[in-house]
Amino acid sequence: MKILQFETVAAQGELTITKLKRAPNNIGIRVEPVDGKLIVGHSETGHHHVVDAECATLTRIDQFTALLDVIKMTRLDHLRECDTHPSIALQPGMYEFRTGREFDPFAATIRASQD
Amino acid sequence: MFDIEKYKAACVFPGEIDDSAVKIALAGYCAALKIEREIVRIERGWKLSDYPDLQRTIVEIARAARDARDARDALAASDARAARAALAARAARAALAARAASDALAARDARDARDALAARAALAARAARDARAALAARDASDALAARDASDASAARDARAARDARDARDARDARDALAASDARDASAALHRFAKWCIARQYWWDWDLSLISEINAGAHQIKENRVIAWSDPIYDAFLSGASFLFWTDKTLYWVAKPDIKTEIVNGSRRLHCEDGPAADFDSEPLYFWHGNLVPKHWIEAKNDLTADEIFKEDNAEIRRAGCEIIGWDRVLSGIDAKIVDTDGDPMIGTLYRGQIPGAVECGFLKVLCGTGREFVIPVSPEINTAIKAQAWVQNVSFEKWMRPEVRG
Numbered sequence: 001m002k003i004l005q006f007e008t009v010a011a012q013g014e015l016t017i018t019k020l021k022r023a024p025n026n027i028g029i030r031v032e033p034v035d036g037k038l039i040v041g042h043s044e045t046g047h048h049h050v051v052d053a054e055c056a057t058l059t060r061i062d063q064f065t066a067l068l069d070v071i072k073m074t075r076l077d078h079l080r081e082c083d084t085h086p087s088i089a090l091q092p093g094m095y096e097f098r099t100g101r102e103f104d105p106f107a108a109t110i111r112a113s114q115d
Numbered sequence: 116m117f118d119i120e121k122y123k124a125a126c127v128f129p130g131e132i133d134d135s136a137v138k139i140a141l142a143g144y145c146a147a148l149k150i151e152r153e154i155v156r157i158e159r160g161w162k163l164s165d166y167p168d169l170q171r172t173i174v175e176i177a178r179a180a181r182d183a184r185d186a187r188d189a190l191a192a193s194d195a196r197a198a199r200a201a202l203a204a205r206a207a208r209a210a211l212a213a214r215a216a217s218d219a220l221a222a223r224d225a226r227d228a229r230d231a232l233a234a235r236a237a238l239a240a241r242a243a244r245d246a247r248a249a250l251a252a253r254d255a256s257d258a259l260a261a262r263d264a265s266d267a268s269a270a271r272d273a274r275a276a277r278d279a280r281d282a283r284d285a286r287d288a289r290d291a292l293a294a295s296d297a298r299d300a301s302a303a304l305h306r307f308a309k310w311c312i313a314r315q316y317w318w319d320w321d322l323s324l325i326s327e328i329n330a331g332a333h334q335i336k337e338n339r340v341i342a343w344s345d346p347i348y349d350a351f352l353s354g355a356s357f358l359f360w361t362d363k364t365l366y367w368v369a370k371p372d373i374k375t376e377i378v379n380g381s382r383r384l385h386c387e388d389g390p391a392a393d394f395d396s397e398p399l400y401f402w403h404g405n406l407v408p409k410h411w412i413e414a415k416n417d418l419t420a421d422e423i424f425k426e427d428n429a430e431i432r433r434a435g436c437e438i439i440g441w442d443r444v445l446s447g448i449d450a451k452i453v454d455t456d457g458d459p460m461i462g463t464l465y466r467g468q469i470p471g472a473v474e475c476g477f478l479k480v481l482c483g484t485g486r487e488f489v490i491p492v493s494p495e496i497n498t499a500i501k502a503q504a505w506v507q508n509v510s511f512e513k514w515m516r517p518e519v520r521g
Contacts, residue, residue: 004519012483012521016507064508078521085483086521100506103491105472106433110493113506 003075004088012076012085014100014113015041015049023069023094028061040066040076040097047080051090063112068095117330117348125352126323128266128370132354140353141365143346152365157312159395163305172361173308266373267323269382270356273371273392273399274321276384276406277313309397312359312368320358322351356394368396376403388412402434411438420447424470432471441489444469445477456499460520464492464499478502483520 004010010017031038033053040058041049051058055074060066070090078085100113124130134156141154155166163170329344331337350367359366372393374386383404384391389412390398400412411418415438423435423444436444450467453476462480476492478499492502504514 004521006518009515009517010519010521011507011517016509016517018515076521088519088521098508100490101508102506103475103493104433105469105475105491108473113490 002086004086006088010088012049012078012088013041015076016098016100017076017088017090018096018098019091020067020094020096024067026061027067027069028059028065031058031060031066033058038068040068041099043079047078049076049078049085051076056090064099064101066097066099068097070095117326117333119330121352122326122330122348123265125326126265126267128270128356128373130354130370132369134354136353137350137355137367137369140346140350141355141358141367144343144350145365147343147346152360153363155364155366157359157366157368157396161395163301163308166364166366168361168364169308169359169366170304173304173311176311177304177307265323266370266375269373269375269384270371270392270394271321271323273373273384273394273401273406274313274357276401277310277397277399312366312396313394320360322347322355322357326351368394371395371398374401378404386412402438405431405434407431407434407438411435415439420444423447432469436469441477441491442479442487445479445489450477454498456503461503461516462499464496464502465489466494476502478506 006017006019008019036053037048037050038053038056038058039048039050043049051068051070052074055072056068056070058066058068068090070092073092074090076088076090078087101110102113103109104111137156138154145152145154153168157166157169163173325344326348328340329348332340332344354369355367356370357368359368372390374384374389374391374393375382376385377383384399384401384406385403386401389400390409391401392399398409400407400409402412411434418435418439420436420439420443423432423439426432426435445465445467448467448469450465453464453466455463459481460483462478465477465479466474467477468474473494475494476496478490478492479487480490480503481487490502490506492505496502496505500514501511504511507514
């Protein structure tokens with residue numbers, strides 16, 4: 001299985017991952033794992049972007065922003081059987097995950113990207 | 116005797132459909148109400164001409180609706196709904212006779228039908244008083260919890276969505292009676308009949324709902340309610356989903372196959388290649404919770420942007436755009452290129468305007484799986500790379516090109 005490596009910024013689907021030099025003051029609210037997985041990027045169709053809950057803790061700041069504190073090397077996986085986004089390796093450290101957004105031309109508003 | 120585990124299992128659709136058992140149960144229901152009805156299942160692929168009593172009832176409702184044709188479309192839609200309600204109330208009058216149902220039952224035309232709505236509400240209130248205590252009982256609450264997030268609940272959502280599309284079906288009723296071509300009339304009347312059957316009232320003969328009353332009735336030992344709700348519970352366990360009354364016949368529809376997706380822990384009707392609520396009475400197609408026309412799913416390759424934009428419901432238009440893909444939408448709305456980046460993962464920025472929507476940008480981009488997407492972006496953006504930063508929700512000054520894209 002192909003696992004992508006990066007130093008500072010990576011993307012997986014609608015998620016942008018940035019490795020932080022230090023944790024921000026506001027780390028948000030802790031997100032509990034589901035079936036041993038931390039859902040970093042939620043999918044309406046169940047094709048979540050996940051990390052092994054034994055290797056990291058996840059906190060969410062707002063609708064678009066989450067922080068992942070990786071304590072043991074792991075990877076970001078995409079749970080879909082077809083058209084699967086390649087996994088991305090995550091070294092120990094603090095990461096910011098930003099969920100993409102899009103414009104809704106009917107409502108003239110901004111909304112989170114959904115896949 | 117109500118059994119919560121059996122009820123939970125029965126809320127998983129379609130389950131086993133036992134025609135004979137349903138027929139026996141519904142005959143017992145009619146017997147408990149001291150009425151006579153022929154018990155008939157509405158079969159897949161049905162035609163109105165196969166069900167003469169149903170056809171007669173639907174024509175009667177359509178005539179009542181037609182009588183309101185001087186009204187505006189919206190009012191006509193309301194009248195059609197009222198007519199449908201009145202006829203249904205009249206058809207069920209024997210069932211409700213013990214509750215002095217005579218006030219609503221003379222409704223013949225749309226005006227009377229509309230007036231009858233209030234009377235029907237009174238009927239419902241009386242029926243509700245009978246069932247209120249049973250519904251409030253703890254076992255009924257347990258049953259309600261079991262039905263929530265089940266196929267039974269999703270099936271009810273599907274009928275509610277169908278029921279909501281009344282303006283179009285009111286037109287069908289008028290078309291059916293006005294059409295000079297018999298084939299056109301038959302098709303319109305059939306569409307109208309499907310809408311009538313899918314109606315939603317609080318007492319709309321959804322058997323999962325009535326079974327909850329049965330649960331509570333047993334707990335509080337309300338024998339009068341148990342007498343008529345036991346057979347309904349049995350019919351539900353045996354595969355019946357809901358009922359439609361006429362003066363002579365009690366029609367039943369089997370539980371449908373249900374396709375859903377999970378959104379924030381809740382189930383939503385959705386199927387990309389077939390009906391999401393596959394009722395024998397009418398397969399219903401849903402795209403991420405939106406009821407869409409059958410051919411939008413079954414023949415999506417033939418669907419055009421123009422046809423989507425003729426739909427007057429914005430949510431359904433949006434679903435249509437997603438079905439054919441924003442790429443085909445762009446070509447369908449003559450979008451113009453604003454900026455192209457050399458990197459296909461940064462993409463090409465277009466500007467266009469969907470009828471009924473505001474003008475905005477559209478970023479066509481390659482994702483990590485090698486598929487192209489078109490993402491609507493804020494109107495003020497003028498380059499593809501700024502659109503990338505905007506999509507990733509960071510300021511352009513702080514944006515960094517991703518080293519890898521999974």
